[in-house]
Amino acid sequence: xxxxxxxxxxxxxxxxxxxxxxxxxxxxxxxxxxxxxxxxxxxxxxxxxxxxxxxxxxxxxxxxxxxxxxxxxxxxxxxxxxxxxxxxxxxxxxxxxxxxxxxxxxxxxxxxxxxxxxxxxxxxxxxxxxxxxxxxxxxxxxxxxxx
Amino acid sequence: xxxxxxxxxxxxxxxxxxxxxxxxxxxxxxxxxxxxxxxxxxxxxxxxxxxxxxxxxxxxxxxxxxxxxxxxxxxxxxxxxxxxxxxxxxxxxxxxxxxxxxxxxxxxxxxxxxxxxxxxxxxxxxxxxxxxxxxxxxxxxxxxxxx
Amino acid sequence: xxxxxxxxxxxxxxxxxxxxxxxxxxxxxxxxxxxxxxxxxxxxxxxxxxxxxxxxxxxxxxxxxxxxxxxxxxxxxxxxxxx
Amino acid sequence: xxxxxxxxxxxxxxxxxxxxxxxxxxxxxxxxxxxxxxxxxxxxxxxxxxxxxxxxxxxxxxxxxxxxxxxxxxxxxxxxxxx
Numbered sequence: 001x002x003x004x005x006x007x008x009x010x011x012x013x014x015x016x017x018x019x020x021x022x023x024x025x026x027x028x029x030x031x032x033x034x035x036x037x038x039x040x041x042x043x044x045x046x047x048x049x050x051x052x053x054x055x056x057x058x059x060x061x062x063x064x065x066x067x068x069x070x071x072x073x074x075x076x077x078x079x080x081x082x083x084x085x086x087x088x089x090x091x092x093x094x095x096x097x098x099x100x101x102x103x104x105x106x107x108x109x110x111x112x113x114x115x116x117x118x119x120x121x122x123x124x125x126x127x128x129x130x131x132x133x134x135x136x137x138x139x140x141x142x143x144x145x146x147x
Numbered sequence: 148x149x150x151x152x153x154x155x156x157x158x159x160x161x162x163x164x165x166x167x168x169x170x171x172x173x174x175x176x177x178x179x180x181x182x183x184x185x186x187x188x189x190x191x192x193x194x195x196x197x198x199x200x201x202x203x204x205x206x207x208x209x210x211x212x213x214x215x216x217x218x219x220x221x222x223x224x225x226x227x228x229x230x231x232x233x234x235x236x237x238x239x240x241x242x243x244x245x246x247x248x249x250x251x252x253x254x255x256x257x258x259x260x261x262x263x264x265x266x267x268x269x270x271x272x273x274x275x276x277x278x279x280x281x282x283x284x285x286x287x288x289x290x291x292x293x294x
Numbered sequence: 295x296x297x298x299x300x301x302x303x304x305x306x307x308x309x310x311x312x313x314x315x316x317x318x319x320x321x322x323x324x325x326x327x328x329x330x331x332x333x334x335x336x337x338x339x340x341x342x343x344x345x346x347x348x349x350x351x352x353x354x355x356x357x358x359x360x361x362x363x364x365x366x367x368x369x370x371x372x373x374x375x376x377x
Numbered sequence: 378x379x380x381x382x383x384x385x386x387x388x389x390x391x392x393x394x395x396x397x398x399x400x401x402x403x404x405x406x407x408x409x410x411x412x413x414x415x416x417x418x419x420x421x422x423x424x425x426x427x428x429x430x431x432x433x434x435x436x437x438x439x440x441x442x443x444x445x446x447x448x449x450x451x452x453x454x455x456x457x458x459x460x
Contacts, residue, residue: 017160036176
C-alpha cells in the first residue's frame, strides 16, 4: 500500500504507523523518518512552496523505484507545505517490510531522493528577513550513492 | 535524553516521538524503528523472556555507545516482554538528531546491538508446539559491521 | 505554452504562471531561457544565471538541452530543498 | 553464588534461579559448567553442549574463560533473540 499526501495539516506518526501495519500480519519492521523544522533561536518560521501535480508525480516515481529495489509491504509519505514554526513536523517517510534491512535502506533512499527530486522549496524567515534555503551538497552526494 | 523501558504494555509510536522531540528545538531528524511480531498464518503467539537488571544495563551501555559515535539529541528504547500476538509491536528504537544521517545510522546500530547483546529470548507458539527462536546469523553479521 | 515559476524565480519574475507563445526557432529549454531573459526586467534578473536554475517539462525534470514545444508546460525553479 | 537460567536452559534445568556453593577448585565459567553437568539430569541436559550456551557474570556478558567467585551472579542462556 502506497500513501502519498501533500498537506498543510500536521500528521501523527503513531496514526500513520498504525494504518501502515494494520492488515499486514507479515510486517516485521517499520521504519519512520520525521523531518522537523530545526530551530536556531533566530528562525521565526519556514515556508514550504511546491509544484502541485509534479510533486505527487515525483513522489510516486520515487516510491515505485523503492519498491523495485527492496521487498516492501507499504510506504507512506506525507510532506507538509505552507508556513511551519520551529519544531514543527515537515515530512514523514514510513516504510513497512518483513525485515529491518530493507525498511531502513528504503527509508533512507526515499529521503535522499525526496530531498533532491521532489519539487519543494523552503523559505526561511528570520526577524524581518527572508531567504530561500540553498541546496545542501551533502544531499546530492547522498542521492548519488543510490545510482 | 535517554529513555529505556522494558514493559509488557504496548506503546504508541506517536506519543514516544512527541516526547522525544518536545523541548528539543534543534532536532531536525527523528528516526524510529518498530519491530512487530511477524505472522505466518500459523504463529499463535510469541513469548518474550528477559533477564531483569541485565537487560536495562545492556541497553544503557548500547545507548551510551551510540551517543559516543554520533551527535544525538535523544534516544528512546522500549522493549516489550511477555506474550505477544502476531502483528503486535515488540520493540521501539527512536533517535532524535540535528541531521538525518546520524539518526538513521544510530537507529540501525541500536537495533543491531539490541538483537545481539540485550538479554531477551523469544519463544514461538504454533498450535500445541512451542520452540525457542534460533539466533539469526544475519544479525551477528549486522552487529559485526559496527566494530 | 504554459510557463511556471517557483521560489525566488517566481519572486523575481513577479508572477507564478504565464501563458507564452513559443516562436518556431526556439527548440530547447536553453533557447527558451535566452528568449525569456528579454521579456522584462524581472525575467532578466530571474534568468541572468541559468546555472542557478532547474527546469521541468510537463512535470518531469529535464536538462536544458531538452526539446520544447508550444504545447508544453515548462517550469523554472532553483534546486529543490524539500524533505 | 547465585545461578540464573533463561529460556530453554531454564526449562531443562527445571528452575530459573538457584543458590550454589562454589567449590575452591572451580576458577572459570567453563569449569563451573562442567561441575553443573553433574548436578542432576536436568542440568546434564541443559549443559550437555556448552557451545550452545552463553554466560553473564554479574549481568555482563562473559566468555567461558572468565573467572568466577562465590560472590558472583552467574547466568546461563542461549544466544539472545530479542529486538
